[in-house]
Amino acid sequence: MRKLFAGLAGLALIAAAAAWVLSAPRPLDETIISDLTGDAEAGRVIFLASGCSSCHRGGARDSDPLVLAGGRSFESDFGTFRAPNISPDPDHGIGTWTQSEFINAVMRGISPDGAHYYPAFPYTSYIRARPQDIADLYAYIMTLPADATPSEPHDLGFPFNIRRTVGLWKTLFLTDDWTVTGTLTEEEERGRYLAEALSHCAECHTPRNALGALDRDQWNMGAPNPSGRGRIPAIAGPDFNWSAFDVSAYLSSGLTPEFDVVGGSMADVVNNLRQLDKSENDAIAAYITRANE
Amino acid sequence: MTLKTFFGTCALGLTLALPALAETDPAVAQRKGQFQLYLHNFGVMGAMVQGRMDYDAALAQTAADNLFHITRHDQSRLWPEGTDSASIEGTRANPAIWDNLDDFVSKFVDLQNAAENLQSQAGNGLDALQPAFGATAGTCQACHEAYRDEAS
Numbered sequence: 001m002r003k004l005f006a007g008l009a010g011l012a013l014i015a016a017a018a019a020w021v022l023s024a025p026r027p028l029d030e031t032i033i034s035d036l037t038g039d040a041e042a043g044r045v046i047f048l049a050s051g052c053s054s055c056h057r058g059g060a061r062d063s064d065p066l067v068l069a070g071g072r073s074f075e076s077d078f079g080t081f082r083a084p085n086i087s088p089d090p091d092h093g094i095g096t097w098t099q100s101e102f103i104n105a106v107m108r109g110i111s112p113d114g115a116h117y118y119p120a121f122p123y124t125s126y127i128r129a130r131p132q133d134i135a136d137l138y139a140y141i142m143t144l145p146a147d148a149t150p151s152e153p154h155d156l157g158f159p160f161n162i163r164r165t166v167g168l169w170k171t172l173f174l175t176d177d178w179t180v181t182g183t184l185t186e187e188e189e190r191g192r193y194l195a196e197a198l199s200h201c202a203e204c205h206t207p208r209n210a211l212g213a214l215d216r217d218q219w220n221m222g223a224p225n226p227s228g229r230g231r232i233p234a235i236a237g238p239d240f241n242w243s244a245f246d247v248s249a250y251l252s253s254g255l256t257p258e259f260d261v262v263g264g265s266m267a268d269v270v271n272n273l274r275q276l277d278k279s280e281n282d283a284i285a286a287y288i289t290r291a292n293e
Numbered sequence: 294m295t296l297k298t299f300f301g302t303c304a305l306g307l308t309l310a311l312p313a314l315a316e317t318d319p320a321v322a323q324r325k326g327q328f329q330l331y332l333h334n335f336g337v338m339g340a341m342v343q344g345r346m347d348y349d350a351a352l353a354q355t356a357a358d359n360l361f362h363i364t365r366h367d368q369s370r371l372w373p374e375g376t377d378s379a380s381i382e383g384t385r386a387n388p389a390i391w392d393n394l395d396d397f398v399s400k401f402v403d404l405q406n407a408a409e410n411l412q413s414q415a416g417n418g419l420d421a422l423q424p425a426f427g428a429t430a431g432t433c434q435a436c437h438e439a440y441r442d443e444a445s
Contacts, residue, residue, distance in 0.1 A: 263437025
């Protein structure tokens, strides 16, 4: 009996050690990211395309999208997440962060002191971005106004409140694969980059499994709204038959082909994307319709 | 026409606070019908603005006239308390409407003002229609962003 216990304890120890190793953060190669020089103007496009301010601007409905004070909350099956202050404030924001720290946060979900971020922060999409683009984004965000609002804590149940568990989650689900591979036109490739690496369409339009990871077999086929009310519509699958013209027009005007007007969390997406060059929305639309062929 | 007559002279908060009749309060279908009538007219102008159909001054003007009038429709019996999406099925009216009635009303007023300007521009050529249409769409979006749930 005692032997059995010792054996089990040994196994548990090995499992725990394995879990510890598997859950360790894996940052980007420092030599690749520390030498990049960011261009703030180019970073503005990345900022709009990737929708940082939809989550990180202040909590009030009419808050300034360029003041990344944090405070918005996001319901999930695991509890409530609150987006932190990521303005350049040195005390309450990310004003003292280095470029490498920023890139590892956005593209790998790793904090400056090596902790894992929760995938409520969609680094799960940004992992596909080009490090140069995120360096540009860093340069741009550092030009935005500083704000001294303190970040608020999340409200999560056990065991989700233990960040190290996110490491295991990443081992299982974090991937930089594209959904559509094979030969794409130049426009479709740009669209794939925007849709999958930056604008993270799938993070809202795809249903999630019990562990909160995207069910990639049902990519963009519509999902329950995390807030509990209503559904996020399908933008892929048999029920979605918009043309590329329809999708592009919607992204830059908020108008459906029937001329209904966008609302809900998609309104923020449209408010950002309508500021981009029309060719960018055409590219996203080309990819979304191509993916559905 | 003043805004007062649009919403009736009594306090809107009071009139909106009428209790819901039942799960199947007809007000829900009726207010949705009103929005469908918006589309019926708004869509014609939208199709011209997006180049889906050729600009036609008479058609645009009629649509804008209609939208002007429909957006003057008295709202006082269309939003009974208890007809929000947390209380009943079949509606996308977010409960926040009833916590922020003044703001909800002011967003309707913004639409009315935009529709008035649209009416004055729609017949003056595509270049005049475009910005006035865009401004009107902005007032629809401002309300949907705040008070309409995601589609179900």
